[in-house]
Amino acid sequence: MAHAQGKYADFESLRERAVALRRAGLSRRQIRDRLHVDNNDILNRLLEGEPPPEWTKRPNAKDDLRDRARELRLQGWTYDQIQVELGCSKSSISLWVRDLPRPERRRSYEEAAAIARRGWEAKLRIRDEERQQTKQLALQEIGQLTNRELFLVGVGLYWAEGSKSKPYRRQERVIFVNSDPNMISLYLAWLNLLGVEPERLRFAVHIHETADVAAAEEFWATHVGVEREVLLKTTLKKHNPSTNRKNTDETYHGCLRVDVRGAADLYRRIEGWWYGIVGAVTAADLANRT
Numbered sequence: 001m002a003h004a005q006g007k008y009a010d011f012e013s014l015r016e017r018a019v020a021l022r023r024a025g026l027s028r029r030q031i032r033d034r035l036h037v038d039n040n041d042i043l044n045r046l047l048e049g050e051p052p053p054e055w056t057k058r059p060n061a062k063d064d065l066r067d068r069a070r071e072l073r074l075q076g077w078t079y080d081q082i083q084v085e086l087g088c089s090k091s092s093i094s095l096w097v098r099d100l101p102r103p104e105r106r107r108s109y110e111e112a113a114a115i116a117r118r119g120w121e122a123k124l125r126i127r128d129e130e131r132q133q134t135k136q137l138a139l140q141e142i143g144q145l146t147n148r149e150l151f152l153v154g155v156g157l158y159w160a161e162g163s164k165s166k167p168y169r170r171q172e173r174v175i176f177v178n179s180d181p182n183m184i185s186l187y188l189a190w191l192n193l194l195g196v197e198p199e200r201l202r203f204a205v206h207i208h209e210t211a212d213v214a215a216a217e218e219f220w221a222t223h224v225g226v227e228r229e230v231l232l233k234t235t236l237k238k239h240n241p242s243t244n245r246k247n248t249d250e251t252y253h254g255c256l257r258v259d260v261r262g263a264a265d266l267y268r269r270i271e272g273w274w275y276g277i278v279g280a281v282t283a284a285d286l287a288n289r290t
Helices: 002-007 011-023 028-035 040-046 063-074 079-086 090-097 109-142 147-161 181-193 213-224 264-281
Strands: 174-178 201-208 235-237 255-260
Touching: 011 028, 011 040, 028 040, 063 079, 063 090, 079 090, 079 109, 147 174, 147 181, 147 264, 174 181, 174 264, 181 213, 181 255, 201 213, 213 255
Parallel strands: 201 235
Antiparallel strands: 174 255, 201 255
C-alpha cells in the first residue's frame, strides 16, 4: 500500500494527464499503459466523470430503442406508455432511463390502469402470435402419414384412452371414449385401416344432464356420419351443484363412446401390438439404431 501511495502521490497531476488522454480519444487500456497505472481503482478515480470515446462503445441492437425510450421519458411519458409505444419490457426501460427525472403524474388511476391494460393486451397478442407460429411449424413437420404410422399411432392412442381388460375383471372389449372430435376421427380412421366394418360400430353419447343433450346427440351423429336415431341410449352424468363446471357453453358436446361389436380377438391383437411396441422400444440395440 505504501508503494502504491508513493507511485500515485501526485494524484492531481496524474489525473490531469489521464483526463487529457481520455478527451484525446484514448481507451482505458491505452491510458493505463501510457501512464503505467495498473490499479483499476486508481484508474477509475483518475477517469471519474469522463465519458468513454464513441469508438470504444460496443454496438447494441437495442441502442435505437434505448435512445427513443430516453427521449419519451424526457417528454414526461410513464413506463407503461413507453412499453406500449416501443413493445419492450419495463425492466429494460427502467435500466435505460433510471438516471432521468421522474415525470409528474398527469393521469388518473383509471387512465393509468387503461394504459397498463393495453400494454398487457399487446404482450398477450405477441405471445399468441408466437404460439400460433410454433403450432403451424409443428403441423408442417408431420406431412403425410403412411399406413404403418397410422397403425402405430392408433395402437398407442387406444392403449392410452381405450378400455382395457383387468386381471380381476376379464372383459376383452374394444371401447373408446373421448370428448375431442379429432381424436374420434383419428380412432375411426385407425379402425378402418384394421378392416373393421362400419356395421360393427355402435355409438353413444355421455354428457352432463344439465347440458343440451339433443344438440350433443345431433353433433356427434353428424360427426361420425350416422343418423341420430341409431345412437345408443345417452348416458347422463349427474350434476353436482358444489362443483364449478367450466364446460357449459355451446361448444360442450360431452363425450362419444365407440364400441366395436364382437371384438374379443381384436382386443387381444391390440394388446399384443402394444407390448410389441414396448418390447421394440426397450430392446438392447436401441442405442445403435438410426
